[in-house]
Amino acid sequence: MVSQQNDFLKNVTREQLRQIFIGAERWSEIDPSWPDTPILRFIPGADSGTLDFFVAQVFGDSLDDLPKADLLAILTANVSAGRLRALNAERAVVERTREEILELVITEIVRPAIVESWSLTESIFQRPAIEAEVAAIPNAVMEFRSWLTWDFITSPQSSDPATAGVFTAILGSLWVTLIAFLVSVPLGVGAATYLEEFSKGSKLDGLIETNINNLAGVPSIIYGMLGLAVFVRFFGQITSGIAFGMADPSTANGRTILSAGLTLGLLILPLVIINAREAIRAVPKALREGAYGLGATKWQTVWSHVLPYALPGILTGVILSVSRAFGETAPLIVVGVSTFIVVNPDSPFAKFTTLPVQIYQWTSRPQEEFQRLAAAGILVLLVLLLAVNATAIFLRNRFSRRY
Numbered sequence: 001m002v003s004q005q006n007d008f009l010k011n012v013t014r015e016q017l018r019q020i021f022i023g024a025e026r027w028s029e030i031d032p033s034w035p036d037t038p039i040l041r042f043i044p045g046a047d048s049g050t051l052d053f054f055v056a057q058v059f060g061d062s063l064d065d066l067p068k069a070d071l072l073a074i075l076t077a078n079v080s081a082g083r084l085r086a087l088n089a090e091r092a093v094v095e096r097t098r099e100e101i102l103e104l105v106i107t108e109i110v111r112p113a114i115v116e117s118w119s120l121t122e123s124i125f126q127r128p129a130i131e132a133e134v135a136a137i138p139n140a141v142m143e144f145r146s147w148l149t150w151d152f153i154t155s156p157q158s159s160d161p162a163t164a165g166v167f168t169a170i171l172g173s174l175w176v177t178l179i180a181f182l183v184s185v186p187l188g189v190g191a192a193t194y195l196e197e198f199s200k201g202s203k204l205d206g207l208i209e210t211n212i213n214n215l216a217g218v219p220s221i222i223y224g225m226l227g228l229a230v231f232v233r234f235f236g237q238i239t240s241g242i243a244f245g246m247a248d249p250s251t252a253n254g255r256t257i258l259s260a261g262l263t264l265g266l267l268i269l270p271l272v273i274i275n276a277r278e279a280i281r282a283v284p285k286a287l288r289e290g291a292y293g294l295g296a297t298k299w300q301t302v303w304s305h306v307l308p309y310a311l312p313g314i315l316t317g318v319i320l321s322v323s324r325a326f327g328e329t330a331p332l333i334v335v336g337v338s339t340f341i342v343v344n345p346d347s348p349f350a351k352f353t354t355l356p357v358q359i360y361q362w363t364s365r366p367q368e369e370f371q372r373l374a375a376a377g378i379l380v381l382l383v384l385l386l387a388v389n390a391t392a393i394f395l396r397n398r399f400s401r402r403y
Helices: 014-022 050-058 068-078 081-090 098-110 120-125 127-135 150-154 167-198 203-215 220-234 257-281 285-293 298-327 330-335 355-363 368-402
Strands: none
Touching: 068 098, 120 127, 150 167, 150 368, 167 203, 167 257, 167 298, 167 355, 167 368, 203 257, 220 257, 220 330, 257 298, 257 330, 285 298, 298 368, 330 355, 355 368
């Protein structure tokens, strides 16, 4: 407890200490003879042992033994008003269990510091040496930690590796990939259908085919520059949401989910077109001739026979394209993806980060703990890719059996 005038804190009783620590807001509330100034609280870290000693002496128990009421009082008195509002917005603090409040006290107030970490291999084969090193550190506690946990998946980014998570990055990746899918698949399948079924072989059609084949080999960073010039700057009023009244003109810009999704949509569009053309080309001509023989028009033949028969092959191309979009990083960095953001995106006009960018940001940090987080993030990315691909493969196989 700190006061600019600390000469009055003499012969303080244990009850007064309890009030200073968890109850009163001003010194005069405890003793009218004390100054009428706010109480400033500075909570020591877990590595010093001071907090545990203070709690044991004043409250008579350790943090693990305190009742819910005392833990709740400690939490509400020692976190900022803004942070308390954020915790209540997630879920009312008073409705949480004692174990949940204890965890909040440890993470929000005590904030234990990670002094050193070791890999799984080192923990298994060098355990005696690690235990000796831990014993030489005052008040250090050795614990086995799995970085890939449910809290890691459901928590936002944080500067503290012990509480950092990837939930915000997962939402950003899903938002961007969904927009890229909605842009590229209809345009890609439509372009492939036109070139294979309705093209007359004109010079314009030949120019379109040449451009599609060339765009498939353009480096992804070039698409990022295109997205920056077109979607972020030229169409910034639209992609930022200002044109729709959904953003503050003083702070909004075009570096949003919508710009990133449109950029990745252009990136994978040539791949969708090329794979869709191959799938349509593989449809037997006898199927078309049979439809024509029954009196079907060109459009009826394409819509009712050619496209359903080619759908499994089209979905194969979509799988490859969406997987590439999900794992892209370079175009998003150029467009303006955030490397540190803790607010979950709630619209196409929101600022965002993605899982690959989050992993890249962690790998660039020197602390070993962030390297462990990056490895856990890679595993999450692989699982999400497998889930997306498995869904697409299931749909492809289903349509293959139907047609």
